[in-house]
Structures are given as C-alpha cells and as structure tokens.
Amino acid sequence: VETPGGEWYLAHLTARPLTPRGACVLGRETALQRVEWTTDGWPRLAGEPPVPGGDTLPRTVVPAPAPAPAPAPVSAPVSGVSGPSAPGPETPSAAYPDG
Incomplete structure (x- = not known):
C-alpha cells in the first residue's frame, strides 16, 4: 500500500501467542x-x-503513529429539521392516535 506521502506499507496476517502455552486466542490479526x-x-x-541469510523478520512491537486531530465540534444548532417531538409516558395516546 502506498500512502499519499509516498511511504509504502505491507499488510500481512499475524497471530500473537498470549498464553503461557503459546496459544493465539485472538486468532489471525x-x-x-x-x-x-x-x-x-x-x-x-x-x-x-x-537475520542470518539477509532477510528481515516482521516486528513484534510497532510504535503507533500520532493520532489524527479531532474534528472541530459543531457549535450551531441543526436547522431545517422539523417533525413531532416524541410523546412522553404521560401521553401514550399521542403515539397511537387510532387507539
């Protein structure tokens, strides 16, 4: 996979042995x-x-990239939305006017 910045990444399957017996309880990741x-x-x-032979092994620990900045909160109320408000428990007939 090539990023817009020109970096290349390999996607591969892995499993992490998490128990003392080496079981990979999370399956393939x-x-x-x-x-x-x-x-x-x-x-x-x-x-x-x-490693001997010239190959490189997949890493077992990889540092996480910096998180993306959070989007700006919406400060204006949503406009253009209309409709009935939800009936409260004191007015059950408002939800079912035909009974």
Whole structure:
C-alpha cells in the first residue's frame, strides 16, 4: 500500500501467542509494517536488522503513529429539521392516535 506521502506499507496476517502455552486466542490479526526500498529496487521491511541469510523478520512491537486531530465540534444548532417531538409516558395516546 502506498500512502499519499509516498511511504509504502505491507499488510500481512499475524497471530500473537498470549498464553503461557503459546496459544493465539485472538486468532489471525491484520498488521501493517513500513517498507523501505533497496538501491537495487527490492522491498525490505523497515526498522529491523537482517537475520542470518539477509532477510528481515516482521516486528513484534510497532510504535503507533500520532493520532489524527479531532474534528472541530459543531457549535450551531441543526436547522431545517422539523417533525413531532416524541410523546412522553404521560401521553401514550399521542403515539397511537387510532387507539
């Protein structure tokens, strides 16, 4: 996946062994990991040292990106909406005028 800023990410399935016996009780999860390109044009997972043989392993802990800024709250009342208000418990017949 390429971001608008030109960064590349790999989407892959993963599982986290969370019990002492190594069971992955959450099942398969989706992970994203940044990719860097080598000078000869091959993708490599970013941020991890190569293992013997030259490959890079997926990371087990990845720092989260900064959260997006919160949208501005709506300060003006919504206009153009009309209709009956909800009847209260003291007026059950207002909801069902035919009985």
